[in-house]
Each structure stands twice: as structure tokens, then as C-alpha cells.
Amino acid sequence: MLEDSISQIDTLSLEDFLRLKKAESESKGKKINWENKKQIWLTALQKLYNTVNIWLNSSIKQGLVEIRVENHELREDYIGSYSVKEMTIQVGFERVFFKPKGVIVLNAAGRVDLIGEHGSIMLLLLEKNQEFQWHIAVRTGHQKPWPLTQESFADALKQVMSA
Amino acid sequence: MTQIVSLSHQELTLSEVWQWYQNLDNAIDYYQIEVTNALLSGKEVSDIFLGMTKEEIIDYFVWQTEELERSVCLNLIASAEATIRIDYLTRVYEKKKDTISRACRALYKQKGARVSLEDHILAIWKQNHPECKLAIGHFIGVLKLRHWLAHGRYWTPKFGNPYNPKAVFDIIENLLNNLPDDFSWAIN
Numbered sequence: 439m440l441e442d443s444i445s446q447i448d449t450l451s452l453e454d455f456l457r458l459k460k461a462e463s464e465s466k467g468k469k470i471n472w473e474n475k476k477q478i479w480l481t482a483l484q485k486l487y488n489t490v491n492i493w494l495n496s497s498i499k500q501g502l503v504e505i506r507v508e509n510h511e512l513r514e515d516y517i518g519s520y521s522v523k524e525m526t527i528q529v530g531f532e533r534v535f536f537k538p539k540g541v542i543v544l545n546a547a548g549r550v551d552l553i554g555e556h557g558s559i560m561l562l563l564l565e566k567n568q569e570f571q572w573h574i575a576v577r578t579g580h581q582k583p584w585p586l587t588q589e590s591f592a593d594a595l596k597q598v599m600s601a
Numbered sequence: 602m603t604q605i606v607s608l609s610h611q612e613l614t615l616s617e618v619w620q621w622y623q624n625l626d627n628a629i630d631y632y633q634i635e636v637t638n639a640l641l642s643g644k645e646v647s648d649i650f651l652g653m654t655k656e657e658i659i660d661y662f663v664w665q666t667e668e669l670e671r672s673v674c675l676n677l678i679a680s681a682e683a684t685i686r687i688d689y690l691t692r693v694y695e696k697k698k699d700t701i702s703r704a705c706r707a708l709y710k711q712k713g714a715r716v717s718l719e720d721h722i723l724a725i726w727k728q729n730h731p732e733c734k735l736a737i738g739h740f741i742g743v744l745k746l747r748h749w750l751a752h753g754r755y756w757t758p759k760f761g762n763p764y765n766p767k768a769v770f771d772i773i774e775n776l777l778n779n780l781p782d783d784f785s786w787a788i789n
Contacts, residue, residue, distance in 0.1 A: 467641055515655065516641075542640050544650045544658070562652050579649040 467516035472541075476517055479541045479548035482563050482570050486550065486586075487525045487536070493588045494527070504528040514540045527595070534598055536561075546575075554598025561586060606690055606714045612683035613676065615773060622673040622766055629669065633662040671750055673766040678747040681740070681773040682718055688784055689722050690714065699783060700729050719744055726780065736779040739772045 447455060487507065497503040505527060512522045525536040532555055539549040547570055548563035562575045562583055573583035574590055584590060613621075637658055639646045653661065692702035693709040704725045708716060716722055719741055727737050742761055746769070749758045762768065777784070 466638075470641060539652075539654055542655065544636070544639055544646055544653045545648070546652050549652045549654075560652050575651050577649055577651050579647065582648070583651070 470516070472517045475541045475547065476520065478570060479563060480520075480522065482548060482572065483523065483538060483550060486561070486572050487523065490525070490527075490536075490591065493591055502529065510538075512538060512540055514542050517541065529599070532599060534595060552594055552598055554595075556601050557598045559594045559598055604714075605694065608687065608690070612687070613680050615677060615680050615770065615777075618673065618676045618680050619766075619770060621676075622669070625669055626666070629662060629665050633658065636662075670766050674746060674764060674769045675750045677766065677769045677773055678743055681777070682747075684777065685718060685722055689716070701725060701781075701783075704729065730781060733776075733779045736772075736776040740776045743769055743772050 450458065491498070491505060494503050494505065498505060505525060507523050507525050509521045510524045511519050513519045522538045524538060527534040527536075534552060534554040537551045537553050539551060541548050543549045543562070546562040546564055550561045552559045552561060560575045560577075562573050563570050564573050564583060572586040574586055574594055575583035586594075636646050636650055636653075637655065638644070639650075640655060640658070650658065650661070689705050689709075691697075692705040696702070696706070705722075708721055708725065712721065723737050723741065727734050743764065745758065745760060746764050749756070
């Protein structure tokens with residue numbers, strides 16, 4: 439079957455082939471409300487940053503930690519380019535980044551990576567009971583994502599900052 | 602007295618390995634399409650893909666295909682090795698009278714069944730059929746890939762050619778086609 443479709447493609451001119459691919463690819467995402475998905479993701483991302491700020495509040499007040507937020511451009515299929523905030527936690531000269539990956543990821547409504555000098559951890563926005571919650575996830579194939587809480591965040595932060 | 606090798610008859614022909622490769626290659630393609638479509642459909646896929654972006658899905662399946670290709674190369678070379686070794690043992694056990702068979706029996710008297718493909722069996726072929734030297738030489742080049750794969754790829758290899766299943770298949774087919782008519786092999 440795959441060989442049949444390959445031989446059909448072989449008979450097309452390059453322009454016809456590209457026209458077919460463009461139509462195929464654009465039709466795939468037509469029925470999805472991308473604007474809604476983007477808003478859910480950006481709102482959840484802001485909520486995540488606010489929550490982390492609260493969790494680190496005491497350390498910030500003691501001058502142990504500095505938080506910075508910068509705008510970056512993210513580009514995704516069907517959504518196009520949009521501005522997204524990247525948060526950085528600075529501890530001395532060591533930095534940990536929240537790197538937003540986007541909405542279009544598998545099994546989740548969004549993803550941001552927590553990247554430190556000694557590793558990275560994936561944070562996924564998962565929908566459970568019609569509510570969106572951030573989870574920590576690892577791709578072992580047998581461990582389900584677990585909720586991001588003050589405690590699990592502290593463990594994650596220590597992990598990406600420890601050799 | 603050296604013990605006779607009991608042949609398992611489980612060796613694969615080149616065409617069986619190739620068919621297996623094509624099936625799995627197609628299966629990987631279909632799986633990649635299914636997983637990529639899940640980015641839009643929201644359909645749950647295995648947790649090994651958790652949070653993957655389109656680019657990561659592509660990288661993952663490139664890796665899967667590369668691993669399949671390496672397994673296929675190893676299986677193709679193993680298939681050729683089995684064919685050549687079975688030919689060697691058949692010549693010994695059936696006490697054939699041709700020059701190659703006599704040389705094989707002389708080798709067997711010395712070394713038994715535990716002979717080196719490269720240093721012993723192929724050396725006999727090269728010595729008695731100089732017209733096959735080039736084809737044998739290319740096959741010996743492929744054996745470097747076999748050793749690297751079979752020993753767990755722990756060293757950085759230096760191959761003369763960038764091997765892939767098609768190149769390995771062609772080299773083996775060329776070798777087996779170049780060996781004289783009495784060489785017993787099947788490519789059906």
C-alpha cells in the first residue's frame with residue numbers, strides 16, 4: 439500500500455506534488471481551534487510562573503534567588519509566530535531556564551522544559567477532569583506524570599542544578 | 602576426532618532478511634504517521650512519546666530506522682556467513698573431490714569447524730579463484746561492519762564505505778554470484 443502511494447507520487451510533477459502536500463498539511467489542522475489552545479497554554483504558563491514566584495518568595499526576599507522574565511518568539515505549525523515568556527531563575531552565577539516548547543506536543547496541552555546546568559526536566563500541561571494542571575514527566579514508558587507541587591518543584595530544581 | 606556440526610537449518614536467506622527489513626521499515630513509517638497525526642488529533646499514544654514535539658518525533662523515528670538498518674546489515678552479513686560456512690562443512694562432510702573441497706578438508710583436518718571466515722575459508726576461495734578476489738575483498742570490508750555491530754559498537758569504526766542495507770545486500774549478492782557454480786547458496 440505504501441509502495442503504491444510512493445509510485446503515485448513519482449508520477450506527479452514537483453509543483454503538483456508540493457500543491458498536494460500543502461493542501462494535505464493545511465487541511466489537517468483546519469478543524470482545531472488553535473487560538474483557544476494557545477490562550478489556554480499562555481494562561482497556564484503565566485500561572486506557572488506566578489506559582490513558582492510564590493514558592494520561591496522567601497528565597498527571593500533573602501537574596502538567594504533572582505527571577506527574570508523575557509519575551510521570546512515561538513513559532514508553531516497552524517498557530518504561526520507568537521510571543522511567549524521565558525522565565526529564568528538565577529542563583530549566584532548559575533541559571534535555570536523555563537523554556538516553553540509549545541502547544542503542539544504529544545499527550546499534553548503544552549510543554550515547558552526546566553533546564554539547568556546539570557540536566558533538564560519536562561513540565562507538561564495536562565487536562566484532568568476538565569482542568570489544566572502542570573505535571574512533571576519523564577519518558578520512561580512506565581512512570582506516569584506526577585503533579586507539580588511546591589515539593590516536587592523543589593526536587594526538580596535541585597535535580598537540574600546538581601551534578 | 603572433531604565433532605560434526607549439527608546444522609540447525611534456521612539460517613535466513615538474503616531475501617528473507619530483505620523481506621523482514623521491508624516489513625519493519627514500512628511498519629516504522631506507518632507508526633511515525635500515526636504518532637505524528639496524534640499531535641493534531643489528540644489521540645493518546647505510548648508514554649515513550651510523552652510531550653514530544655514534531656521535530657522530536659522525527660528524530661525518534663530517524664533513530665529507529667537507523668537501528669533497524671544496523672540490525673538488517675548484521676542479519677544480512679550473518680546470512681552470508683552461514684551460507685559460506687555451510688558450504689565449507691558440506692564440502693568436508695560430503696568428501697567432494699574438487700580443488701576447493703580438498704582444500705577445505707585439509708583445513709578441517711587442521712582446524713575442524715572452528716575456522717575463521719576471513720582468514721581461512723575466504724582465503725581458500727581467493728587462492729583458488731583469483732577472479733573472485735575483488736568481490737571477496739568487498740565482502741571482507743563489510744565484515745568490519747559485522748565485527749563492529751556484533752561486538753557492541755564500543756569503538757569508533759573506520760569504514761571505507763558508508764554502509765547501508767542496500768549496499769551490504771549488493772556486496773553480498775555480488776560475492777555469492779561471483780563464486781563458482783558449484784558454490785551452494787540460495788537467494789530465492
